[in-house]
Amino acid sequence: MASTALPHARPYNRSRAYEWITTVDHKKIGILYVTMAFGFFLLGGIMALFIAGFTPIPFKLFTIAAGFNQTLDMTTLVIGSIIGRSSRFFLVGALLNFYGASIKSFLDRYFDRLSLAFVALLLLGFLAVKLLA
Numbered sequence: 001m002a003s004t005a006l007p008h009a010r011p012y013n014r015s016r017a018y019e020w021i022t023t024v025d026h027k028k029i030g031i032l033y034v035t036m037a038f039g040f041f042l043l044g045g046i047m048a049l050f051i052a053g054f055t056p057i058p059f060k061l062f063t064i065a066a067g068f069n070q071t072l073d074m075t076t077l078v079i080g081s082i083i084g085r086s087s088r089f090f091l092v093g094a095l096l097n098f099y100g101a102s103i104k105s106f107l108d109r110y111f112d113r114l115s116l117a118f119v120a121l122l123l124l125g126f127l128a129v130k131l132l133a
Contacts, residue, residue: 020032045072045076045080046072046079046080048062049062049063049076049077049081049084050084051084051119052084053081053083053084053088054085054088054119055112055115055116056115059081063077088115092107092111
């Protein structure tokens, strides 16, 4: 009786990222949880700074709280502040440049409400995408 040998299977080379994502090792899973928690915490802080910088919510309250609690490092705080505040001021400047003095009274009266509505629609859009996907 002749025996046939099976060909040797080559080891499947997986990337490091694939191994970390599909691991069952409890130590790696713990590291992944801590890393993801820190990442989402940082992202939430940046989003809160952007919303505070764009809307009429007192921006100084957010910056003092972030500095007091040391929840955001200085680089993130500065970048979030620049993006949030500059987007608001550039939007107002662009509207005044395109429409002139006729829109100034409209902006003085309704810009705070419009910015809150924009942020609410943005958050509802993210929620809708999450629920529908």
